[in-house]
Amino acid sequence: MTKTAFLRPRSAPAEHTGSLTGLLREWLPRQRWFAGKDRPVTDLGVLSMTELFPGCLHVLVHAGHGGVPAPGGTPSAGDCYQLLLGVRENPSPRLGRALIGRVRDGRLAGMTVYDALHDPRAAQLFLERLRRPGTSGPLRFECDASQPVPAGLVPRLLDAEQSNSSLVYGDEYILKVFRRIQPGVNPDLEVPGALARQGCHRVPAPVAWFRTTHPFKATLGVLQPYLRDASDGWTLALDALAAGDDFTAQAHALGRATADVHLALASAFPVGAPGENGRTAAGMTERLTAAAHCVPALQPFVPGLRAAFAALTTCDPGPPAQRIHGDLHLGQVLRAGREWFVIDFEGEPSRPLSERRSAHSPVRDIAGMLRSFDYAARQRRPWRPEWARRCREAYCAGYAARAGWDPRKKHGLLRAYETDRAVYEVLYEARHRPDWLPVPMAAIERLAVRGD
Numbered sequence: 001m002t003k004t005a006f007l008r009p010r011s012a013p014a015e016h017t018g019s020l021t022g023l024l025r026e027w028l029p030r031q032r033w034f035a036g037k038d039r040p041v042t043d044l045g046v047l048s049m050t051e052l053f054p055g056c057l058h059v060l061v062h063a064g065h066g067g068v069p070a071p072g073g074t075p076s077a078g079d080c081y082q083l084l085l086g087v088r089e090n091p092s093p094r095l096g097r098a099l100i101g102r103v104r105d106g107r108l109a110g111m112t113v114y115d116a117l118h119d120p121r122a123a124q125l126f127l128e129r130l131r132r133p134g135t136s137g138p139l140r141f142e143c144d145a146s147q148p149v150p151a152g153l154v155p156r157l158l159d160a161e162q163s164n165s166s167l168v169y170g171d172e173y174i175l176k177v178f179r180r181i182q183p184g185v186n187p188d189l190e191v192p193g194a195l196a197r198q199g200c201h202r203v204p205a206p207v208a209w210f211r212t213t214h215p216f217k218a219t220l221g222v223l224q225p226y227l228r229d230a231s232d233g234w235t236l237a238l239d240a241l242a243a244g245d246d247f248t249a250q251a252h253a254l255g256r257a258t259a260d261v262h263l264a265l266a267s268a269f270p271v272g273a274p275g276e277n278g279r280t281a282a283g284m285t286e287r288l289t290a291a292a293h294c295v296p297a298l299q300p301f302v303p304g305l306r307a308a309f310a311a312l313t314t315c316d317p318g319p320p321a322q323r324i325h326g327d328l329h330l331g332q333v334l335r336a337g338r339e340w341f342v343i344d345f346e347g348e349p350s351r352p353l354s355e356r357r358s359a360h361s362p363v364r365d366i367a368g369m370l371r372s373f374d375y376a377a378r379q380r381r382p383w384r385p386e387w388a389r390r391c392r393e394a395y396c397a398g399y400a401a402r403a404g405w406d407p408r409k410k411h412g413l414l415r416a417y418e419t420d421r422a423v424y425e426v427l428y429e430a431r432h433r434p435d436w437l438p439v440p441m442a443a444i445e446r447l448a449v450r451g452d
């Protein structure tokens, strides 16, 4: 699934010329990680620009969707994105697919800019920057001094379906460069760091990271060990389905791994208040209303889905709220040796950071993984509901064996969280992969009508 981009140059597109902001305004919406694909970019402004080393600029831009940035440059109606721009007079043709265009005016006039993450030389120099703590303008480079990173590791850019961009260095480390930047600490740095301090071995711990102080404080990227012989759960599940293999032993182990991570999260981030189902139901209903507004196909199912949320107010409150993964699915778990590891603690990328960093029911993660078994079972025809049902049973049994409570005994909670997740998926697929929309829509139909 993951291939190197460096080795597959495409012929250079006819070169675009324009102002830097004009070029970026055209280029950004074409990127896989661009979050605002459903709305036109009405304005684009550079929030910060820092020279990292000669020929490479670190840039934060605000892509607006009809709103005006608030005073002080903090984005309002729109998002902030992180770019590493290569700047050369004549970039090598090997960088063809990374080209953004030739800048017509301003201080970069006459130069061609491109996405520097595609440039092995820039990627190497960037690792050098990360290896040594220090500052560059508003940028802060920090590392765990107890885990020194060797010099000279060869980079390759991952070509995965991602919300961010990742570089693998010498199959030893992986650097995730966050693309959509929000003020505050990114949970993908905060959580793995805290779990490592708890001695939880199921999450690769950060070894170096970088952040900015302008135009607001935010985490920009994290380097962590690369699990080189790992396969992700999605690939393994699809392989098992294609071969007609049973996946219940893996699902059971995955349930145990999820519970281990939840237990470590509960110790690392103690939470005072218990979860409150009434508020949760109100939040889910609000998200459903917003999603049905964007995706009209949801509308006939709204009454049935609302009933699933309303039932929360009368059902058992379930386990206490705590920090969770927030976007758990088969693509977020890696199997290396005989163990499952969990990655990507960013949460659902479209939710505000404050919400992603607050406490939620662990049932939300469980529901995310159960939805993922359903996604996998629907990848081939005839689709395999029995396969998904067996994985579901095994996963919950594995979870119960470690956590001491059984998700299968929380039917009302599970139904509400699975419904909420399916609503999120409908919106996600409508924005990013319209061809996949029938997958969560099938679940919506089932959850709204039958409730199982």
Ligand SMILES: Nc1ncnc2c1ncn2[C@@H]1O[C@H](COP(=O)(O)OP(=O)(O)O)[C@@H](O)[C@H]1O
Residues within 6 Å of the ligand: 002, 158, 160, 161, 162, 163, 164, 165, 166, 174, 176, 204, 224, 225, 226, 227, 228, 230, 232, 331, 332, 334, 343, 344, 346
């Ligand atoms: N520590 C790691 N070891 C091996 N592969 C990893 C590691 N972290 C991420 N990956 C690979 O990179 C892909 C993207 O990582 P992820 O954190 O999910 O990024 P995003 O948030 O952009 O979706 C994963 O699907 C996985 O294949």
Ligand SMILES: O=P(O)(O)O[C@H]1O[C@H](CO)[C@@H](O[C@H]2O[C@H](CO)[C@@H](O)[C@H](O)[C@H]2O)[C@H](O)[C@H]1O
Residues within 6 Å of the ligand: 161, 162, 163, 234, 327, 329, 330, 331, 332, 344, 347, 348, 349, 368, 371, 372, 373, 375, 376, 425, 428
């Ligand atoms: O980019 P992230 O991995 O953080 O997560 C986003 O993208 C996922 C798809 O790449 C999306 O997951 C959905 O599709 C998966 C199959 O590709 C499936 O296993 C998941 O169950 C389903 O939710 C995820 O929702 C989104 O946040």
